[in-house]
Amino acid sequence: MSKENGLIYRISGPVVTAIGIAPRMYEVVRVGHEGLMGEVIELHGDQSVIQVYEETSGIKPGEPVVRTGQTLSVQLGPGLLTQIYDGIQRPLPKLEETMGVFITRGVDADGLDLEKKWEFNATVKKGDEISSGQVIGTVQETETIEHRVMAPPNAGGKVKSIKSGTFNITQPVCTLEDGTEIAMMQEWPVRSPRPFVQKYAPDVPLITGQRILDFLFPLAKGGTAGIPGPFGSGKTVTQQQLAKWSDAQIVVYIGCGERGNEMTEVLDEFPHLIDPNTNKPLMNRTVMIANTSNMPVAAREASVYTGITIAEYFRDMGYNVALMADSTSRWAEAMREISSRLEEMPGEEGYPAYLSSRLAEFYERAGRVRTLAGDDGSVSVIGAVSPPGGDISEPVSQGTLRIVKVFWGLDAGLARQRHFPAINWLSSYSLYPQALDQWYRDNIASDFPEVRTDISTLLQIEAELQEIVQLVGSDALPVDQQLTLEVARMIREFFLQQNAFHDVDTFSDLGLQYHMARAILSFQEEAKKAIAGGAQLEDVVNVPARTDLMRGRFEKGYDERINELVTEMGQQIAASMEAN
């Protein structure tokens, strides 16, 4: 087999063609004297086309190309959490140590610390029959998360020996009768989904604390959501809010082709954030992948696969995982860039013809499943899309919308009015409410779905009325319709708007959301009664208790006071009737 070593034939940006080797598709190869990491993406006669994950300037034809025999894989095991990786699972702090603040090239770094010792507690014993994917022991990886060490794929049989104690992740902790040794670390090729037993229908909501999302357009655990929006409409803030507040146990955050400063903000801020569910630092449950827009484009292409493989790994332990990818458009553009270097026949707008199937494959890796170990775990995927010019008729948005079940449509107009989150309540949708309604009835309030319908109906009616107002002004409307407008305004300003940067307002639990929605409806009811009894609309709208109710949401302990404020508002509205 002299087909292990070859030579570079051609270099064009991140795409290198090699001759003299016969690698497999998607095999990782080392390119040039510096041993740059690359992946085989096309075979063409004697030529192998390689996408290189590092900058290629200065490399010459004739330099060596060496096969590794492996496909692009990630290392999975204790040490993933709190880590910050680039697109090919090189830890960024490690890169800083070896290369300084600028990322140069030719440096290899393990995804996991191979030396670090962990306290392993065996949960099976000698003589037990284990199968692939089964949990054989645990490691307290961070304060909040217990890492469940699983038998790797294709390993199974009777346990010959297993020991608890302190080990690094490559030392075998368990030996099977057939001689297989199992260590805490396993590797998995990023482009293949990890196996599971069965996919379930999603029927539990992923609670995010964001009112418009949870209440009007909920996402289920194991579901998929797309957030398309023009720049400046708050995509990134929305993603970050989800990463901070969603009730998933593990969060994988992929900054794909992101701004460097924004990524830094996330990296700086996350370690200081406290998980509202556990009161421990949020980082304890987070894995970050940061591949900024100026880092090599091929690594950007790989970053979403690296991320979802890590997410699946935690899912297999029985955790609920939320994965945010910001932005999938940059990923698609990376595909386009590489495809154009390959001189492939382009599809729509220069994107490769396989764009939509790649998007579908990626989102299909989400789901709530029964794991090989017999537990329930889920991966929810939330992908941001950055459509050029905010026009969602473009291929990436369309390819995404065909697959995802939830659409959170960001709106530049709302962002300009500083209505945040700038999610358009008329164009957004969620296909999950039906599946989730029973859960809401059982866990929050028996009339939760009805309240939601009332609120969204009001918003619909408002949209219709606004068209008339645009023509004739609001004073020309009958008073009951003017009231409807006021109620809808209250929904928008009090309920849908939520300040991500405000300590209190940034998160509302479902119970509070329900009470806030009820408060709006009870305002409507009381106001209707009062107006029928002769009160002036203006007096009703301007009762001080209503202002207190609305401003109160910025204060701590609001959930305890809200009902009191609603009662007070009711009394004042009733009084405004008597005053007339």
Place this chain on the structure above:
Amino acid sequence: MSGKEYRTITDVKGPLVFLNKTEPVSFGEIVQLRLSDGSMKNGQVLDTSDDQVIVQVFEGTASVDRQTGVKFLGDVFKLPVSKGLIGRILDGAGRPRDGGPEIVADEMADIIGAAINPYSRQSPESFIQTGISAIDACTSLVRGQKLPIFSASGLPHNDIALQIARQAKLVGSDDDFVVVFCAMGITAEEYNFFVHDLERTGALENAALFVNLADDPAVERLITPRLALTAAEYLAFEHDYHVLVIYTDMTNYCESLRQIGAAREEVPGRRGYPGYMYTDLAMLYERAGLVKGKKGSITQFPILTMPGDDITHPIPDLSGYITEGQIVISRELHQKGIYPPINVLPSLSRLMNAGIGPGKTREDHKSVSDQLYAAYAQGRELRGLVAIVGEDALNERDLQLLKFADIFENQFLRQSRDEDRPINEGTLDLAWDLLSNIDTKYLVRLDQKWIDKYHPTDSKDSEEE
């Protein structure tokens, strides 16, 4: 490399030269072409293989023939950098243009520039006061940010950029900015305007200029910003300077990018611009920022003119996805005679929240800014309504907002070209004065405690009571 000269040109296409049968040549290598009349041109390797090498020629391929000698210099493009760059004017390829001597290099720096490890960045959070109310109050700039000016032909973006360059300072700090100015395809007239203004204010001594004018080779524009940013990085991260990089006009840069793409017969993306334009622009814009353990910083002010005033055009669109906000210049305001004609509604600074507030500007800054936005946005919307139904149909609140929109434009936005308003006593206090034209009960974005503390009439009322 042995310094061998090849005469194996097979094809010449636009700015590209194709050669056969060379020794192995590395990707990105610098190339020298010697024409039959003895004149020299420079280029760079775009594609290399055993059989063929493609070279882009910066000065254009006029007069290149099959006899032209091509020499590969064995290295990628580097800029000689030293502190001596400050006060100098260089051309678009880094050669002195001011008649001065060559730059004595302390170091030769690769102009492509490596990506900053996101983990090694420092969050930008020092407020820069520009003295322009619209920017300071509503789209606050912070050190290490990249904030482009989205303008269009015929608008005073150059004046605004210069005013920022002149007035920019950190509140309570004497640190001055060094300006690195990068011109890409601007006219000689515009260039003179910049240079005269920088000279007049003495800023030229504190600036390094890289100039590619409209009649200079178009392909050279692709390296000019890289030279400027390489100089900026050197000054910021080796010599602790705070560098303000102004480059104009990004639209010309992108045109050159498209030209190369077309010559290579690449599959075009939107409007003929290459599919990798996003990555290419990112490799410029992302060279802004602060780095842990270094004192200096790079703040970028790219100026781009939106073709047809269209913000969805690929150039502003892709820029907006990379930069941390944008300052949008409005033709409508300009025609009303308002300077600076900044439309704050589509303008945005993504790093604003990190740079304002207590200890940085003032505690009420965020609330005031939100309120200004909201009131002005609603006021402008009402203008449309009034055009249809007349003012009589408006209620009290709407009337006040409508009036506020005019007040905001004429008193808040409008300021003279040399008026330097301090943030707190100038801009924010002015904002409160103007907001007092609206009943406090309609000022829903303002926290009550700020109303109590800063509202000019409201606090008077409470004293009287």
